[in-house]
Amino acid sequence: MPKQTNVRCPNCGIQFAAPVETVIDVSQNPNGKMLLLAGSLNAFQCPNCGSPVRVTTPFLFHDGSKELLMVYVPPELNLPKPEREKAIGDLMRELTAILPQGSFKSYMFQPREALTLQGMVDTILQADGVTPEMMQQQRDRLSVLESLLGAPEETRPSIIEQNDAKIDTQFMQTLSLLIQRMAAEGQTEVAQQLAIVQEDVLAFSSFGQTLMRDAQEQEAVMQEVAESIQALGAQPVRADFLSLAQRYAGDDQRLEALVGLIRPAFDYAFFQDLTAAIGKAPADEREKLETLRDRLLELTQAVDAQTQAVIADAAKLLQVFASAPDEQALDGLIRENVAVLDEAFLSVLLANLQQAESQGKSDLVAKLTDIYERVLGVLREQMPPVLRFVNELLGAPTPEEQQKMLDENAKAFGESLLTTIDAVSEAMSARGEDSIIERLAELRAAAEQALA
Numbered sequence: 147m148p149k150q151t152n153v154r155c156p157n158c159g160i161q162f163a164a165p166v167e168t169v170i171d172v173s174q175n176p177n178g179k180m181l182l183l184a185g186s187l188n189a190f191q192c193p194n195c196g197s198p199v200r201v202t203t204p205f206l207f208h209d210g211s212k213e214l215l216m217v218y219v220p221p222e223l224n225l226p227k228p229e230r231e232k233a234i235g236d237l238m239r240e241l242t243a244i245l246p247q248g249s250f251k252s253y254m255f256q257p258r259e260a261l262t263l264q265g266m267v268d269t270i271l272q273a274d275g276v277t278p279e280m281m282q283q284q285r286d287r288l289s290v291l292e293s294l295l296g297a298p299e300e301t302r303p304s305i306i307e308q309n310d311a312k313i314d315t316q317f318m319q320t321l322s323l324l325i326q327r328m329a330a331e332g333q334t335e336v337a338q339q340l341a342i343v344q345e346d347v348l349a350f351s352s353f354g355q356t357l358m359r360d361a362q363e364q365e366a367v368m369q370e371v372a373e374s375i376q377a378l379g380a381q382p383v384r385a386d387f388l389s390l391a392q393r394y395a396g397d398d399q400r401l402e403a404l405v406g407l408i409r410p411a412f413d414y415a416f417f418q419d420l421t422a423a424i425g426k427a428p429a430d431e432r433e434k435l436e437t438l439r440d441r442l443l444e445l446t447q448a449v450d451a452q453t454q455a456v457i458a459d460a461a462k463l464l465q466v467f468a469s470a471p472d473e474q475a476l477d478g479l480i481r482e483n484v485a486v487l488d489e490a491f492l493s494v495l496l497a498n499l500q501q502a503e504s505q506g507k508s509d510l511v512a513k514l515t516d517i518y519e520r521v522l523g524v525l526r527e528q529m530p531p532v533l534r535f536v537n538e539l540l541g542a543p544t545p546e547e548q549q550k551m552l553d554e555n556a557k558a559f560g561e562s563l564l565t566t567i568d569a570v571s572e573a574m575s576a577r578g579e580d581s582i583i584e585r586l587a588e589l590r591a592a593a594e595q596a597l598a
């Protein structure tokens with residue numbers, strides 16, 4: 147667990163308390179491992195001047211499941227041998243104190259010393275099954291990305307062509323993770339440049355072209371299946387779904403789209419009807435229908451598993467947030483995870499909040515409400531300014547206040563204010579939020595006047 151430690155900013159000299167990690171036991175602190183691998187362990191931002199502040203301290207890494215115990219004493223500390231031994235001994239005592247009793251094993255007598263941070267990270271990755279070849283490939287990917295990022299627009303296609311063989315699924319994953327991380331760290335400009343690089347890679351590499359073709363094809367199939375569902379009319383019955391599924395039998399792409407679009411239609415009663423239909427079918431059609439039933443079962447299970455995994459991830463993340471030692475650490479965690487704070491996360495958070503309320507757990511209610519407000523705050527920060535402004539306008543306490551905000555700021559946003567209001571209005575109407583649509587229409591009229 148991180149320790150609140152006073153840290154001094156090298157730039158402005160102010161002192162602030164920061165959660166410094168010195169002992170990372172993976173089973174209790176998976177987030178510490180993530181920070182270490184991402185190179186952001188004990189890296190903070192000065193609350194006063196915003197400078198990055200990195201704390202140089204010895205630390206211990208322990209992964210019991212892999213019998214891996216390593217210590218890193220930063221060489222820049224220049225510790226003489228006795229002090230160095232003492233520092234390691236202190237860390238070991240700290241670790242033993244947080245481990246469950248009786249879990250001491252022989253490998254713990256002597257932690258492996260890592261000479262460099264990179265060496266420690268490499269050893270951890272190797273224990274995770276990441277081979278040196280895989281690491282080299284990852285470094286290659288990053289160096290291709292680096293050269294693309296620095297290259298002028300007109301030379302990018304030829305760089306992409308030269309590296310065509312390196313561009314695969316992992317390359318695209320690395321690129322999109324990098325974009326997410328930059329955006330989460332507030333490096334919007336780099337994130338935007340990387341997004342442009344991503345477009346070019348999609349357009350000019352063989353792999354990207356295949357991806358785009360597949361995506362277009364998939365979209366066309368989705369569209370077609372959605373139209374077939376719509377053609378069933380406003381109140382389709384089970385027999386309609388059954389005949390649609392039979393029509394797609396043997397066509398996996400369309401079956402997958404069908405289950406993805408209307409998972410609830412494939413309930414217990416549906417499978418009962420399908421089984422009955424198999425019983426009545428002529429012998430030469432039976433096998434085809436049985437295969438259809440098996441495939442539909444697999445597909446519904448896959449959709450359910452995916453939904454559950456999303457919820458489980460959200461619940462785990464909420465736990466991490468709830469166990470943050472203080473406000474500053476909580477805000478840091480929220481910012482690090484902003485890319486995954488989606489509707490699923492918010493609904494898990496609200497469900498937990500409701501449960502805590504109904505059980506009268508007022509401490510937990512206060513904590514979850516605090517998390518909720520901070521998450522919304524960070525999400526709001528990430529919004530484009532014009533969208534944030536529309537949000538603030540909708541939240542204005544009085545019409546006069548709203549008018550004042552418009553008079554002061556509308557011109558700075560110009561036409562984009564109107565198109566944003568229209569886009570929000572469209573999204574709301576798709577979700578059936580009619581009360582907001584009316585307010586948006588009024589807001590649009592007021593905004594038009596303020597712009598005139």
Ligand SMILES: [Zn+2]
Binds near residue numbers: 156157160192195
């Ligand atoms: Zn500072």
